[in-house]
Amino acid sequence: MNELVCATGARVSSVKVLESHQTLDTVLAVLRAAGEHLNDCGQYDFESMQVLSDLCELIEDEAEGKTFWVGVYLEDRAYGGREEGGWWYEYGVLQTARWVYEECGVFPSCHPTRAAARIARDAFEAGLNRLNSERRSDIGSVLSEGRFVAVIFENELVQSYPTKKPHYE
Numbered sequence: 001m002n003e004l005v006c007a008t009g010a011r012v013s014s015v016k017v018l019e020s021h022q023t024l025d026t027v028l029a030v031l032r033a034a035g036e037h038l039n040d041c042g043q044y045d046f047e048s049m050q051v052l053s054d055l056c057e058l059i060e061d062e063a064e065g066k067t068f069w070v071g072v073y074l075e076d077r078a079y080g081g082r083e084e085g086g087w088w089y090e091y092g093v094l095q096t097a098r099w100v101y102e103e104c105g106v107f108p109s110c111h112p113t114r115a116a117a118r119i120a121r122d123a124f125e126a127g128l129n130r131l132n133s134e135r136r137s138d139i140g141s142v143l144s145e146g147r148f149v150a151v152i153f154e155n156e157l158v159q160s161y162p163t164k165k166p167h168y169e
Contacts, residue, residue, distance in 0.1 A: 068117035124150035
């Protein structure tokens with residue numbers, strides 16, 4: 001057993017040393033204990049906690065065998081109904097036109113982890129921002145024709161979202 005000692009010299013809970021054959025639960029327990037250690041020692045900051053959170057997420061994604069798809073959607077607003085003076089909802093349609101992806105420099109892709117999918121989505125963003133600034137206004141505007149966005153979906157690349165028109169609540 002190793003004890004974690006923070007900068008002030010205070011001892012915090014001990015953590016089992018990682019061995020060569022670990023279970024998912026043990027690895028996650030060690031990562032969570034490391035996060036608690038950072039917090040107890042006053043070394044809590046966004047970046048260190050985000051790294052630990054990303055590691056936990058990555059381990060869980062790989063253990064569950066999920067896949068994450070990234071694609072470009074044309075997002076806009078549609079009229080939902082007359083209730084309460086009228087309401088709108090956002091929808092997106094998968095883009096299949098080759099020129100959209102050539103403009104971004106990337107194509108729809110599948111990834112084994114959420115973290116890898118986020119990296120791919122971020123790669124889309126630069127091209128999409130340029131594309132939207134040249135031709136598209138904000139979807140809140142009456143002049144809007146929609147905006148291109150990169151979206152991550154778990155296990156499949158859907159044709160459109162939402163799959164059903166939402167109801168007013």
